[in-house]
Amino acid sequence: MLRNPGVELFTKTLGIAEPWFVRKVEFSHENRRLDVYVDFRRGAKLACPICGAESGVYDTTERVWRHLDCFQYATYLHARQPRIWCHSCTRAGHGGVKTVALPWVRPEAHFTLYFEAYVLALAQEMPVLAVARLVGESDDRIWTIIHHYVDEARSKADFSDTTKLAVDETAATRGHNYVTVVADSEHKKVLFATPGRGAETITEFRKDFVAHNGNPDRIETVSCDMSPAYIHGVQQEFPNAKLTFDKFHVSKLLGDAVDEVRRAEQKKQPELKRTRYLWLMNPNRLKDEQKSWLSTLSRQNLKTAKAYQLRLNFAQLWEQPKEFAKAFLDKWYFWATHSRLEPVIRAAKTIRKHQAGILSWFDTHVNNAILESMNSLIQAAKHRAKGYRTTRNLIAVIYPLLGKLDFNLPT
Numbered sequence: 020m021l022r023n024p025g026v027e028l029f030t031k032t033l034g035i036a037e038p039w040f041v042r043k044v045e046f047s048h049e050n051r052r053l054d055v056y057v058d059f060r061r062g063a064k065l066a067c068p069i070c071g072a073e074s075g076v077y078d079t080t081e082r083v084w085r086h087l088d089c090f091q092y093a094t095y096l097h098a099r100q101p102r103i104w105c106h107s108c109t110r111a112g113h114g115g116v117k118t119v120a121l122p123w124v125r126p127e128a129h130f131t132l133y134f135e136a137y138v139l140a141l142a143q144e145m146p147v148l149a150v151a152r153l154v155g156e157s158d159d160r161i162w163t164i165i166h167h168y169v170d171e172a173r174s175k176a177d178f179s180d181t182t183k184l185a186v187d188e189t190a191a192t193r194g195h196n197y198v199t200v201v202a203d204s205e206h207k208k209v210l211f212a213t214p215g216r217g218a219e220t221i222t223e224f225r226k227d228f229v230a231h232n233g234n235p236d237r238i239e240t241v242s243c244d245m246s247p248a249y250i251h252g253v254q255q256e257f258p259n260a261k262l263t264f265d266k267f268h269v270s271k272l273l274g275d276a277v278d279e280v281r282r283a284e285q286k287k288q289p290e291l292k293r294t295r296y297l298w299l300m301n302p303n304r305l306k307d308e309q310k311s312w313l314s315t316l317s318r319q320n321l322k323t324a325k326a327y328q329l330r331l332n333f334a335q336l337w338e339q340p341k342e343f344a345k346a347f348l349d350k351w352y353f354w355a356t357h358s359r360l361e362p363v364i365r366a367a368k369t370i371r372k373h374q375a376g377i378l379s380w381f382d383t384h385v386n387n388a389i390l391e392s393m394n395s396l397i398q399a400a401k402h403r404a405k406g407y408r409t410t411r412n413l414i415a416v417i418y419p420l421l422g423k424l425d426f427n428l429p430t
């Protein structure tokens with residue numbers, strides 16, 4: 020066994036300072052293990068964690084923490100955790116015996132801060148189960164670290180400058196589990212994620228928002244889909260906010276209608292089979308052979324082609340000057356409702372019913388693009404949380420990726 024090969028190295032990398040010092044480093048080749056022993060000077064005065072007054076040591080407990088592996092050797096930090104008898108706290112009636120805070124670890128943790136910082140960094144890059152395997156700890160312990168830092172960072176987050184919100188749902192699992200995500204669409208960060216997609220998610224968000232210095236009266240706009248639950252929730256919790264229905268969701272309504280027409284029609288017109296994407300994609304993103312196929316189909320007087328034209332025509336709404344938008348929508352609605360295409364008529368009626376929130380885009384110019392672009396990251400988060408077991412775990416990995424939180428950890 021080698022003795023003290025790295026006392027200076029660990030003193031520097033752990034940031035050990037007086038009265039603490041690295042007493043010895045033991046290196047076991049057989050066990051592939053490094054043990055670092057840290058101690059405090061005899062007669063040291065240590066600061067009270069409550070009032071900061073310094074006192075002599077009252078008693079100690081031997082403790083050990085997992086540290087970052089060094090040269091692929093499992094590395095452990097050992098120290099006597101001291102308690103002090105604080106006279107000023109005793110006089111103030113706060114009791115006397117206090118556990119001293121240690122600079123390399125947070126209270127009750129099994130790991131050093133460096134180890135935890137490493138785990139958090141890994142968890143942003145790979146599934147939690149893979150992190151657990153890589154560092155040789157259980158995934159429960161990895162989740163405990165993630166939850167701790169997410170909770171702590173969120174407790175300090177400040178939402179006082181938020182005025183524009185975007186709300187959307189994301190599927191948590193293959194089944195019917197959904198998570199509602201609320202973002203600040205101006206500062207491009209997720210503020211809140213919670214299980215469910217009912218009106219109560221907006222109520223939950225409002226509570227959390229207020230707890231983080233958010234002012235609900237300052238919310239100018241909320242962008243969301245046309246689900247009655249979100250509409251109801253927003254109207255109830257943010258009555259001053261202007262609801263704007265997200266362009267993407269409005270367009271999707273017509274895309275779905277076109278596809279419904281196509282699926283009904285392909286029973287008689289088999290050439291429509293496997294053409295779903297031709298009709299759904301933005302025409303200028305089609306390849307040349309797709310374009311010519313589409314124009315061949317479009318000349319055949321198909322119902323699908325007619326529905327498609329209505330979809331493309333609707334998309335021109337967003338190009339209109341504000342003062343013509345309402346007239347454009349009225350004209351389109353007339354055309355759509357006289358199309359004799361049942362799915363299109365239904366979509367048109369939904370659009371009519373929500374037209375105030377659709378036209379409010381011409382004032383607010385907000386949409387859910389921020390959440391749509393985040394959605395791919397949320398899907399990646401799902402992958403990173405592979406085997407996440409609970410929706411709470413999934414939510415916990417959304418925040419480090421998209422919440423722009425400050426984890427306050429050594430790097």
Ligand SMILES: [Zn+2]
Pocket residue numbers: 067068069070071072105106107108109117
């Ligand atoms: Zn004290």
